[in-house]
Amino acid sequence: MNSKAIITSALPYANGEIHLGHVASTYLPADVTTRFLKQKGVEAYYICASDDFGTPILIQSEKEGKTPEEYVEYWNKRDAEDFAAFNIEFDFFYRTSSPENKEFVQYVFKKLENAGHIYENDIIQFYCNNDKKFLPDRYVIGICPYCKSEEQYSDLCEKCGRVPEEIENPHCSICGQPPVKEKTSHYFFKLKNFSEKLSQYLEENQNLQKDVKKYVQNWIKEGLTDWDITRDISWGIPVPIDGMNDKVFYGWFDNHLAYISSAVKFLNDNGKDGKKFWNES
Ligand SMILES: [Zn+2]
Numbered sequence: 001m002n003s004k005a006i007i008t009s010a011l012p013y014a015n016g017e018i019h020l021g022h023v024a025s026t027y028l029p030a031d032v033t034t035r036f037l038k039q040k041g042v043e044a045y046y047i048c049a050s051d052d053f054g055t056p057i058l059i060q061s062e063k064e065g066k067t068p069e070e071y072v073e074y075w076n077k078r079d080a081e082d083f084a085a086f087n088i089e090f091d092f093f094y095r096t097s098s099p100e101n102k103e104f105v106q107y108v109f110k111k112l113e114n115a116g117h118i119y120e121n122d123i124i125q126f127y128c129n130n131d132k133k134f135l136p137d138r139y140v141i142g143i144c145p146y147c148k149s150e151e152q153y154s155d156l157c158e159k160c161g162r163v164p165e166e167i168e169n170p171h172c173s174i175c176g177q178p179p180v181k182e183k184t185s186h187y188f189f190k191l192k193n194f195s196e197k198l199s200q201y202l203e204e205n206q207n208l209q210k211d212v213k214k215y216v217q218n219w220i221k222e223g224l225t226d227w228d229i230t231r232d233i234s235w236g237i238p239v240p241i242d243g244m245n246d247k248v249f250y251g252w253f254d255n256h257l258a259y260i261s262s263a264v265k266f267l268n269d270n271g272k273d274g275k276k277f278w279n280e281s
């Protein structure tokens with residue numbers, strides 16, 4: 001058995017209460033695993049964080065008249081208290097909006113860019129002339145093109161669970177006006193470049209569940225699509241490029257990197273070489 005281990009579990013999105021389903025499916029198994037490893041003499045740490053960015057949080061904070069910083073601070077504290085009440089014992093519970101994660105995400109983006117895995121492309125995006133802002137993801141509400149349910153988000157129909165290609169009868173979720181379409185420049189991650197490496201990883205890894213493996217292998221077979229990793233909103237980690245500072249990274253680009261940035265901070269703060277420990281664990 002490896003003498004060092006870092007255990008993580010899915011980051012709770014900082015916009016609502018933890019419920020029993022979260023605890024049973026995600027946090028309790030990881031907590032049990034950590035306790036078991038510690039009893040076996042493994043130097044094990046359970047690291048988690050609140051997932052602080054994204055349009056659902058920004059929209060909700062605007063509705064409640066709070067800044068997004070205030071909004072996620074409340075939920076980060078509340079989640080930590082609820083987990084503690086359940087005796088879920090994180091060694092460290094941090095946040096994706098930490099200065100350490102910001103620095104790490106920008107570093108990873110630069111590395112990917114220098115390696116040729118990032119490109120810029122113009123896209124057409126909904127824009128509200130009334131609110132004077134772009135309307136990504138949840139900022140647009142309309143009719144689901146598949147099941148015809150009304151008042152559904154442009155990035156997810158909560159009735160049928162599908163992601164609409166293009167929402168019908170779109171309107172701004174803030175003011176209700178129909179949006180116009182505007183051109184904006186975004187950064188894309190060349191996911192395709194990693195098809196072969198991912199296939200090899202899936203093939204060789206003995207610890208993955210078979211059906212999960214199949215599921216992801218099918219995605220790769222169908223052809224991975226490049227991924228729009230930026231958004232024209234104010235709440236997020238700024239894109240570290242001159243002239244692009246009004247854009248931020250999509251939450252799914254920054255949040256998984258918080259496992260590493262949070263673990264490394266915790267380890268460094270406790271007198272260890274965080275990077276070395278992460279790579280050895
Ligand atoms: Zn639908």
Ligand SMILES: [Zn+2]
Pocket residue numbers: 128129130131172173174175176177
């Ligand atoms: Zn509007």
